[in-house]
Amino acid sequence: MPTFGPIISGPAARTPLTLQQIFPAAFPSSNQMTTLASPTSPTLTTLPTSVGLPAAPTGGILRKANATTPLGGPWTYWWCQGGPEAKELKEGEDKHVQQRPKPYEERLRQLLSFSAVEHFWGMYNALKRPSQFPMGHDLAVMRRNIRPMWEDPENNRGGRWVLYIPPSRPDMDSDTYNAAVDRLWLDTVLMLIGEILDPDSRLVNGAVLSLRRQGHRLSVWLARSPGRDKIVELGHRIKDNIGIGDETYLFYEYSQSIMKSRSARRRTPQAYRI
Numbered sequence: 657m658p659t660f661g662p663i664i665s666g667p668a669a670r671t672p673l674t675l676q677q678i679f680p681a682a683f684p685s686s687n688q689m690t691t692l693a694s695p696t697s698p699t700l701t702t703l704p705t706s707v708g709l710p711a712a713p714t715g716g717i718l719r720k721a722n723a724t725t726p727l728g729g730p731w732t733y734w735w736c737q738g739g740p741e742a743k744e745l746k747e748g749e750d751k752h753v754q755q756r757p758k759p760y761e762e763r764l765r766q767l768l769s770f771s772a773v774e775h776f777w778g779m780y781n782a783l784k785r786p787s788q789f790p791m792g793h794d795l796a797v798m799r800r801n802i803r804p805m806w807e808d809p810e811n812n813r814g815g816r817w818v819l820y821i822p823p824s825r826p827d828m829d830s831d832t833y834n835a836a837v838d839r840l841w842l843d844t845v846l847m848l849i850g851e852i853l854d855p856d857s858r859l860v861n862g863a864v865l866s867l868r869r870q871g872h873r874l875s876v877w878l879a880r881s882p883g884r885d886k887i888v889e890l891g892h893r894i895k896d897n898i899g900i901g902d903e904t905y906l907f908y909e910y911s912q913s914i915m916k917s918r919s920a921r922r923r924t925p926q927a928y929r930i
Contacts (some may be wrong), residue, residue: 724772724774725772725773725774726771727772727773727849728849728851728855729771729799729858730769730771730799731769731776731797731798731799731800731848731849732766732769732770732797732798732799732801732802733767733768733769733770733797734765734767734795734796734797734803734804735764735789735793735794735796736760736763736794736795736804737763737793738763738790738791738792738793738794738867760805761805764803764804767779767783768783769800771800780842785838785841786838786841786865786867787834787835787837787838790867791867791868791869792867792868794864794865794866794867795864795865796862796863796864797845797848797849797862797863798861799858799861802862804862804864806914807915810861811861811877812911812912812915813879813880813911814861814878814880814911815881815887815909815911815913815914815927816876816877816878816908816909816914817875817876817891817894817906817907817908818875818906818908818909819873819906820871820872820873821840821871821872823870823871823872837872840874840900841865841874843897843898844865844874845863847894847897847898848860848862848863848876852893852897853876853890853893853894853897854890854893859878859880859886859890860876860877860878861878861879862876862877863875863876863877864877876894878890881911884928887927888908888928888930891906891908891928891930892930894906905929905930906930907926907927907928908926908929909925913925
């Protein structure tokens with residue numbers, strides 16, 4: 657069994673899917689390929705047609721006066737530094753002493769907030785892509801004043817839909833893999849800020865991308881868990897809107913289960929899988 661049980665190819669197989677099987681739209685063989693601009697490239701970023709937001713503007717970071725297309729609400733881009741922090745050694749202390757990471761909340765930083773389409777593209781063109789961050793780091797886009805933490809009151813009654821992204825394989829070009837991960841994150845963020853999933857009830861709080869060597873995790877966080885039917889409906893909308901493959905599973909975890917499992921150092925039970 658792979659580390660994440662839901663990522664299986666067919667009902668009987670136990671082989672993890674490749675990123676190309678999970679997210680076929682991000683590979684050159686697909687007609688739906690979206691061109692991503694590199695951090696230094698003047699090339700415009702083309703939006704997925706399902707999102708319905710205007711194309712990326714030119715001119716770098718835009719001033720607020722130039723914002724003409726407001727979003728449904730303000731959002732904040734977050735970053736959490738990963739890995740153990742350097743520990744200052746006392747005289748005579750072994751330099752190989754085990755280093756412990758700082759608490760998550762201390763490593764969490766707000767990067768930028770935005771409330772209009774032009775604000776978003778100005779921010780996006782100025783920031784590194786996910787593939788340019790070191791392993792162990794987290795990126796998040798959340799509604800303003802909501803932290804990407806389960807302890808936040810806006811998150812602790814909800815849950816998350818999770819997609820496991822397997823690590824790159826030796827036979828896969830690293831640039832192709834990285835471009836696909838970047839595209840998957842962009843499509844997820846556009847789905848959120850475009851209010852595609854649940855435009856009326858503000859049920860979706862944001863998304864988190866956890867970059868890990870053993871495989872990345874992309875999760876969409878809900879403010880509350882409204883019952884099985886609605887949760888499953890949102891899961892299918894996520895799959896449809898970011899265009900992941902039909903054989904790929906998402907799994908749902910309740911926030912209370914996540915916090916209990918974390919404190920007990922055990923694996924979080926999966927409530928639903930689609």
